[in-house]
Amino acid sequence: MDIKQYMKQVGQQARAASRVMARADTRVKNHALITMAAAIERDAEKLLAANARDLEHARAAGLESALLDRLALNAKTVAGMAEGLRQIAALPDPVGSITDLNYRPSGIQVGRMRVPLGVIGIIYEARPNVTADAAGLCLKSGNAAILRGGSEAIHSNQAIAACVREGLLAAGLPETAVQVIETTDRAAVGELITMKEYVDVIVPRGGKGLIERLINEARIPVIKHLHGVCHVYIDDRADLDKAVRIADNAKTSRYGTCNTMETLLVAEGVAAAVLPRIARIYAEKGVEMRGCDKSRAIVPEMKPASEEDWSTEYLAPIISIRVVPDMDAAIEHINTYGSQHTDAIVTEDYTRARRFLREVDSSSVMVNASTRFADGFEYGLGAEIGISTDKIHARGPVGLEGLTCQKFVVLGDGQVRT
Amino acid sequence: MDIKQYMKQVGQQARAASRVMARADTRVKNHALITMAAAIERDAEKLLAANARDLEHARAAGLESALLDRLALNAKTVAGMAEGLRQIAALPDPVGSITDLNYRPSGIQVGRMRVPLGVIGIIYEARPNVTADAAGLCLKSGNAAILRGGSEAIHSNQAIAACVREGLLAAGLPETAVQVIETTDRAAVGELITMKEYVDVIVPRGGKGLIERLINEARIPVIKHLHGVCHVYIDDRADLDKAVRIADNAKTSRYGTCNTMETLLVAEGVAAAVLPRIARIYAEKGVEMRGCDKSRAIVPEMKPASEEDWSTEYLAPIISIRVVPDMDAAIEHINTYGSQHTDAIVTEDYTRARRFLREVDSSSVMVNASTRFADGFEYGLGAEIGISTDKIHARGPVGLEGLTCQKFVVLGDGQVRT
Structure with missing residues (x-):
């Protein structure tokens, strides 16, 4: 597989999908989320079977027990994923909300509209439930997502991704709005964190090693969670x-x-x-x-x-x-x-x-x-994609609002600047 | 001069000053701004003399006329700098403002407090008036600033910096809250954009070449202004x-x-x-x-x-x-x-x-x-430090609010999490 070419295609598809997602109605997005939840519940057995394959490989590879714990799914955690998606569906849609729309002396009205960030790259480690959470949060906030899970969870993640795709298609949304990277090649991360034409922000969920790599190698803004002392x-x-x-x-x-x-x-x-x-x-x-x-x-x-x-x-x-x-x-x-x-x-x-x-x-x-x-x-934000210890954009728990930004909107009646 | 050592000292001083600035009262910050404005007016002749030296060197070095235009100060632009600082003094202080403080089911109250970013590194080219504008905006928003102006404006910038220092000292604030880098060595920029222990964000005001360098070399978040098509x-x-x-x-x-x-x-x-x-x-x-x-x-x-x-x-x-x-x-x-x-x-x-x-x-x-x-x-934001074409943190004109972020504040009465 040509990783560079593959990632470029993933990026282009994500960028195209992000434009559709940005203008998707709340009802349509919620329909996708609820369908995903139902698919996960229906496919619980399949997900657990895929997870069992991952666990088997992980044990054979001698992974430490804390990692195996994080990797393992059971009936309860699968039900939790579905419930999490329904909770995201129930949250208010932040996209398009306009605040502070005020008249200025020139006669124009100036306000701020909350808009998606665009394409969000998420890099995470063992936990497969992040696949469902991150997909749900990115979708509801009008973004396209590229998800790069840990290689040890690849079968679990792909089984969850199938449910996510089903939800997107049922709602008439592009299935490329959430893409799970299909290769476990580490070079894919290198591409993801540098292809600035296609990715607007990187959200890592992982240890210090990953964060250090991002600080040094990413050419895209990163919403970082360093550590909690x-x-x-x-x-x-x-x-x-x-x-x-x-x-x-x-x-x-x-x-x-x-x-x-x-x-x-x-x-x-x-x-x-x-x-x-x-x-x-x-x-x-x-x-x-x-x-x-x-x-x-x-x-x-x-x-x-x-x-x-x-x-x-x-x-x-x-x-x-x-x-x-x-x-x-x-x-x-x-x-x-x-x-x-x-x-x-x-x-x-x-x-x-x-x-x-x-x-x-x-x-x-x-x-x-x-x-x-x-x-x-x-805090009442609903599910979070992480907790930011950065000083710009978002500090603390990052929920739907943290996956958006505000642009300026100006309403005039033919005004020109003197 | 040992650039690495010099920049480290600048960074340490800025970090220490930023803690004082973050808790400075609005009245004290405004006093500093108004004193700076008065000092600039009083020293107008000195500023113009320093600027004449810069212009002379620039002409001797054969700088193009557009650059000379941007470098040149006159009585009107000097008065404009003073007026700009007074306008910043008149703007509302964003720091400490608490919004959305609501009770949660657990009994805790959760809200958001607007806080300074910390230490802001500003890299700019010829225009000496950016020195006064940037100093004023960083000061009012409770940040410490490290300013790196163009080498062709070094005498003008240092003359303005003297007025800035006078304002800080008159208000009892640390004079290291605004530091103008004293060397024209380009290595200083390399240090500034990578010393993440001391600098929280970089705001470049310059052409595409500078921005490209920052994308590749900065290890600190950048609020970017790419270009305007x-x-x-x-x-x-x-x-x-x-x-x-x-x-x-x-x-x-x-x-x-x-x-x-x-x-x-x-x-x-x-x-x-x-x-x-x-x-x-x-x-x-x-x-x-x-x-x-x-x-x-x-x-x-x-x-x-x-x-x-x-x-x-x-x-x-x-x-x-x-x-x-x-x-x-x-x-x-x-x-x-x-x-x-x-x-x-x-x-x-x-x-x-x-x-x-x-x-x-x-x-x-x-x-x-x-x-x-x-x-x-x-837009009613007052002076701006730049116009962001980034997608995170701030989009569009960046004023005082764009130089701050929001942290969470939690008020409880002994609550613990169950």
Whole structure:
């Protein structure tokens, strides 16, 4: 297979399809989504059989168990994919919405219309359900999508793609509006991230290695999710019951998610009162604690934290803990070591809450809430294509709106510029 | 001079200053802007003397006259810089504004806060007034700026930078919030566009060569302005008086701006009625016309247009003219040859106007108005840092809001995620 030629064709088809998608009616797009959902439910057995082939190959290739977990589908996850597509159908259509249409002194009216980005390239790893989610989100937001899943999920992804195509065709939309790349050749990624005539934005869902490759090699804008080194800062004016509850939930409700707290910061004034309570919970749940000297003076069973710990995303039952003099030191720590993902303060102090919200430069900043809330569903955006830690275009959970932009529309009556 | 070391220092200073700028009060920022304006007026003679040195070197180096024009300051342009800074001071401060703060079923409130991007690198060519404009816009939007002007304007830019510094210091802001790069070494640009620890976004204001270099070499997001191949399409249901007025203004009010029309498209049904009227005006004003065969059958004095003409940004008294069967053909032409900058339809037909607005994928889409309106001031944004032809973050004129993004803020009362 000539990868360059193949990808060029995929790109040209996507560009042509994107023009049809951009003007598709909401009803038509929803019809496609609901048909896809029904096809996935009807084909559940087929999807599971395709997935079983992938799993077999993956096991034979000696893939690690975490990867096998992410790759595996079951009746429940298949039903979840269908449900996800129906939820996307139920979300409001962002495309075409016009805001701020105002008359200007010249007599023209100027406003902004929300429009699709065009062609979105999505590069992801093992999870096959991303195929359905990403297809649904791109479709509803009026974009064409080129999906490049992990090679280990190729059979699962193609089985899902067949359902997606069925939905598109049933709604009279071009089947090339969502294309799943059929080759597992890595060169296809190289083409995808550089063919700027055909692709408008790349959304990677993968580890640091993929992101680094994109930073260096992509010639197309990327909506990046780097990593989540999230903090909770317990202020000395915190309600300590809330602090314990949040410190517990932010760390232990799930260890492997990007919105999980990785570092707990505690104001010196309350450290002796609150740290032992939190440490007891972590110890019970088997969370390894790595603390600064002051933390270890209070909870001696902690291991010592190294400088490297402060910037580590564990994605595991491990936490780093540091006692800080005050909120300013906490903000300084977060801005130095954090990844601008999600950071929270626990405090009853109005002025500090207000300052923390303004001065912490992260995609989500919280007062008295668990970092685990940083999520498209919890925020009311519906499904998300990822969580952006970038500073332009979109920060935080990226839902339908993040897959669109706004153009200017001008309505006149023959006006000319003097 | 060790360029790498110098740029690293500039970057570190900018990053540190950006944190101060992000939390600066509106009043303080406005005080800085107004002081800068006063300093520029007071130092007008000094600025003109510095500019005279630049002009002398430029002439000695044999720079072309268009470049000398852009480089030259006079009493009026200096006054314009001061006035521009006062206008920026008068604009509303976008930073910190919270929108859509709503309660979610979990009990948390979720909203979006507008925040600065951080450190903005601006790369521009001859015009020294960009130094004042860019400094003002970055400052008001709470960002730190690193400015890299053209080497031919180095003395002018440094004289302006002294006024900018004076304003920052008078307001108690870090003077490193706006840094003008002091070397003319091109390696400084290479550092600026790759030091991602210190710079959040690059805004180039320059020609195609600069943009191409950035696409290939930048490791930081770029807000790009590619070029403006703008169209006016005269529909067969157009009011022909409006059509003539708009075709005249969009082409001839200024030849060198990116929102100038470069290609006129005319529906076959009205071509014979309207093209001779427009051609008369162009001929009188000395605009060279390059037409398709059908256009030339109506106006024989036109030169023939080549395939290349359809995608050319002339920035000169030249226009390409094409007769098309209908609006669909016009949209097809625009989407094929245009640069997604600004495109207008002239029509009295409601349904066609509505379709054109939706289906033309350009940063500004207009009905019955001159493309020349595509401008930050005309749109009510105030001064602009450029006009984006990108599809993510910002499309069209980029003012203060385009130099910010939105983060999520979450207000809770101890909520945890279940």
